[in-house]
Amino acid sequence: MIRLDNVSKQNGRQLLFVEAAAALQKGEKIGLVGPNGAGKTTLFRLITGQEPPDEGQVLVDRGVTIGFFSQDVGEMAGRPAVAEVMDGAGPVSEVAAELAALEAAMADPDRADELDAIIERFGEVQSRFEELGGYALEGRAREVLAGLGFSQEMMDGDVGALSGGWKMRVALARILLMRPDVMLLDEPSNHLDLESLIWLEQFLAAYEGALLMTSHDREFMNRVVRKIIEIDGGSLTTYSGDYAFYEQQRTLNERQQQAQFERQQAMLAKEISFIERFKARASHAAQVQSRVKKLEKIERVEPPKRRQSVSFDFPQAPRSGEDVVNLRQVHKRYGSRAIYEGLDFMVRRRERWCVLGVNGAGKSTLLKLVAGATEPDAGTVSVGGSVRMGYFAQHAMELLDGDRTVFQALEDAFPLANQGSLRTLAGCFGFSGDEVEKRCRVLSGGEKARLVMARMLYDPPNFLVLDEPTNHLDMATKEMLVAALAQYEGTMLFVSHDRHFLAALSNRVLELTPDGVHQYGGGYTEYVARTGQEAPGLHA
Structure with a gap:
């Protein structure tokens, strides 16, 4: 349904993808993982056509509908939450709008001479609306909103009065109601409480379309996805299994690669030592030459990329009373x-x-x-x-x-702490390098x-x-x-x-x-x- 062929993409000076390839087939449920800034959101934008690749191509089968939920929900105000959700339901919402316009036209005395044509068109549009399940649409919209934790009052109240987190849920409900062929969900588990999260898990398990999603919730990932695509160092690697399987497999791959790397390093050291020892002796000249040529031809094994595993030994808290x-x-x-x-x-x-x-x-x-x-x-x-x-x-x-800045905020709180331990602390919580110089307001x-x-x-x-x-x-x-x-x-x-x-x-x-x-x-x-x-x- 969707294929990435040798896609390269640069963002400023950062190379996000280098000849990357991956595919999303009908009905597949895939989790997208990778360190912060690796390019997960950019990949969604490439698939939806919001950004073009620098090289290669993103191929989407003809007629495939895509629903994309992102954290950037835009402005919402002036109508009930349920109407906002129904408006995102794809073709049926356009048909509903035409139906409403035709109803208004039939009641307009200034258009009495067009009444026959309007009634005829109304009949056509109404049967199309029924075909698309339009009359069941509001019921389905309310069902989805209830699953995401909305009360009836919230569904019927102005969407503009909702907090940012609840607006996110409205935006998510739009995509779920639309039931496109492909859903792209960027962090759908953010802002959901436990009940809504479990409801969403069950909804996605029953959804028959293809799904590509990111989430920081490992349990949610494990229950929904059956394949993982990892973005790392510009390439896309596919693992067949849930998130737990991916973690095991990646650890195993890293161990194997490390062992291969160490074996090759030992062999190279031996060869280099032989060349160094005998390069001055004429009697060994032929052997030395053949070993030098052999070394030049060897494809070097790279050591596995070390993931920054963050850990911090927090000091023990003083004892309280019972x-x-x-x-x-x-x-x-x-x-x-x-x-x-x-x-x-x-x-x-x-x-x-x-x-x-x-x-x-x-x-x-x-x-x-x-x-x-x-x-x-x-x-x-x-x-x-x-x-x-x-x-x-x-x-x-x-x-x-x-x-x-981030670092000053830590220094203000702990004026006696040494800089090294504060930098380690900042690193543990995801502020490495220049990020400690960011001002808190940004x-x-x-x-x-x-x-x-x-x-x-x-x-x-x-x-x-x-x-x-x-x-x-x-x-x-x-x-x-x-x-x-x-x-x-x-x-x-x-x-x-x-x-x-x-x-x-x-x-x-x-x-x-x-x-x-x-x-x-x-x-x-x-x-x-x-x-x-x-x-x-x-x-x-």
Whole structure:
């Protein structure tokens, strides 16, 4: 359906693709992976024709429809979310628009003399609309929006009133409703809560078209894709299998290549040593010559490209008292909506609570109450002795000083730290080389999140309260964070939609449901085994 033939592409001074080749066949589900800046988004733009290749060609079969979801959703305002979604449904939305125009024309007294022609055309357009499933379209649009977490009010409300994250979901819903032959999805798992993510997984599993997508969520990738295309060093390499298979295979390939490289280096060293020893002796001249020629002809094995694996040994947090935080008979309302009515909840030292619940269940509210960012209407929240709290929430990113560089922001927080360790810290969170000189005001949401996280963990508090800490983090940074937090000896209370993060780090689960608050001993994995569901809003 789509083929890249010897495609080369340069972006400024950076070579993204050098004679790269890959194909997407009918019904295939492929994950696109590669380090940040390797060219994943550029590849999507080449396929959609938004950018031309410098050399080679991108071939798309005639008549193939492509739906492209990117993080850049553009402006949306002035109509209900459901209308915005239906508008993206391809040919059927154009037919719907003509149908509406014809209905208006039939009711227009100034066009009475054209009525017969208008009625005839209306009949034709109406049957085409039925053929395309137009009358079922609104129902399908609402189904998709509900799957992505929208309430009926949000579907019917002005799309312009929604936050950036919800507008992303509207843009994603447009592509899903369109059901094109090929879907290109750039980070569709960003901004989704756990329930919506699992719904999307099931939707994509049942989707019969071809799919090419990127995602920083390994569990999501493993469940959706059956093939991986890796972009690295300008070339595209295809692996047949899910993300876990790709990781194993790549490690194996790297080991084999390293072994080949070492064997060849040993052989070359032996040959060079022979040539050096005997080059001055006339009796060995012929042998020396033949070995020199042999060396010139040998195709050199390259050592495997070393991936920068980031790791950082975070210092241990000071010990807190046994009772870390205690909520007693807490009541909290927003307007007429009661979030908590008499909540009792206690966190003890070294417990790692993950908080689960559908949108609006009060997950972020609980974290705000614990962190003191909001007050209870009644009841008490008491923090224990010697507790030093670190609170990470999306709004923390707004507190960065836009005029300071990344490195200065770290220096401001830790004036006594040596520069080397701060550079290592910056590198762990994805700021290498000149990136530490970027001003905070030009950082993307993901970069800001990484910087705030770095500042919090360099001198870690003994109680971490984290609201969606993995939003915007790529897989390598997530892996580093999971490894670092696995060694962390403090206490944690967190909300995350990343199942790998939940399973690796929780040892308690707090479930917020309409029929009450439930506490489970054991982490997320035990919770799934016990309840038979991966999230409270889903029932197996």
